[in-house]
Amino acid sequence: MKWLVIIFFVFYNSYGYARVTKIIVWDSLYNNPTPIVMNYLHRALEVTTEEYGDYQLIESAKMEQGRSLVELGRLEHAKLDLATYAPTEEREKQAIAIRIPLLSGLMGYRLCLIDEKNQTLFQNIENKQQLINKHISIGQHQDWPDTTILRSNNIPVQTTHKKELLFQKLIRGRFDCFSRGASEIYAEYLSHKSQGVVIEKKLLIYYPLPIFFFVNKSRPLLAERIQLGLQRLTDSGEFDRTFEQFFSPIIDELKLTDRTVIDLHNPTLSEKTIQALKIPTQRFREKYLQNTSGSPDTQN
Numbered sequence: 001m002k003w004l005v006i007i008f009f010v011f012y013n014s015y016g017y018a019r020v021t022k023i024i025v026w027d028s029l030y031n032n033p034t035p036i037v038m039n040y041l042h043r044a045l046e047v048t049t050e051e052y053g054d055y056q057l058i059e060s061a062k063m064e065q066g067r068s069l070v071e072l073g074r075l076e077h078a079k080l081d082l083a084t085y086a087p088t089e090e091r092e093k094q095a096i097a098i099r100i101p102l103l104s105g106l107m108g109y110r111l112c113l114i115d116e117k118n119q120t121l122f123q124n125i126e127n128k129q130q131l132i133n134k135h136i137s138i139g140q141h142q143d144w145p146d147t148t149i150l151r152s153n154n155i156p157v158q159t160t161h162k163k164e165l166l167f168q169k170l171i172r173g174r175f176d177c178f179s180r181g182a183s184e185i186y187a188e189y190l191s192h193k194s195q196g197v198v199i200e201k202k203l204l205i206y207y208p209l210p211i212f213f214f215v216n217k218s219r220p221l222l223a224e225r226i227q228l229g230l231q232r233l234t235d236s237g238e239f240d241r242t243f244e245q246f247f248s249p250i251i252d253e254l255k256l257t258d259r260t261v262i263d264l265h266n267p268t269l270s271e272k273t274i275q276a277l278k279i280p281t282q283r284f285r286e287k288y289l290q291n292t293s294g295s296p297d298t299q300n
Helices: 002-018 036-046 065-072 089-094 116-122 128-133 145-152 163-171 185-195 220-236 238-254 271-288
Strands: 021-025 055-059 082-085 096-098 109-115 138-141 157-160 177-181 197-199 203-206 212-215 260-263
Touching: 021 082, 021 220, 036 055, 036 220, 036 238, 065 082, 065 089, 096 220, 109 116, 109 163, 109 185, 116 197, 128 260, 138 145, 138 163, 145 157, 157 163, 163 177, 163 185, 163 197, 177 185, 185 197, 185 238, 212 220, 220 238
Parallel strands: 021 055, 138 157, 138 177, 203 260
Antiparallel strands: 082 212, 096 212, 109 177, 109 197, 109 203
16 A cells, blocks of 8 residues: 555656646746736736646746747757747748737837937938938847838848947947837836936837747647637736736836827738737727827738
8 A cells, every 4th residue: 555655646746747837938038127028928827727737937048039049940959948029921930929919019119219419310200201311320139120120111220239239339329219119118218328318209110010929839739828828818808907007107108199100111020910910009009199090001
């Protein structure tokens, strides 16, 4: 009887261990200063525990976005299971995209971090052509899809291979605007305002740029689980309530409704992503940008 008890105990614990899903999460997501995305991940995994078991999140080694994409694309000996990116057709070939916009498309509403002395440079701009005519240069990371998007709209772009270098180059006057998503700019402004960096007051540049979870193709059950979990959060209303609680004060602080919206096209999106964005884009504009007429064409 004693041996039967021991065998049962070992079997039970081995089964329980097997039911723990270990997930290597990109360090930039794991330590993201915008905690709402990790909140969504935890909740999506929690509401699917009954079907898929417990989970353990493991922080990846530190890596820039380019390397993380390489690791996420590995089918064997991968050092990454899960990350968040703005989607492109190429990225959607490399990994499994969960096409639920985690920030309700807020990342696509871009504001400028600028040198506080340069606000007058942005006066009297009402449309894309005027932005181009003023030869305003924008700083971006070489691996971010924003670089391709801006250049396809004939806007000058200066790039670097590290994000922090962009702040340094902005302060040194190497470009006029460090374009940042409305979801991230306020925290970055607070971190750099002592160096004379401010948020430009007039413009809101928009191109469809959702943030999706991307899952390594070797982990299809993980992708299925996250998709199901996010759908449950959406259906229950928790997804929108979480967004509202976290971002409403920031949206108010940035005065998005008072800004001139300049719509740009994004040529990097797949047709499936374009379709997935239509309803969230319309809902966001109706709720937060009452001064705009209608919703933009996400295919433009």
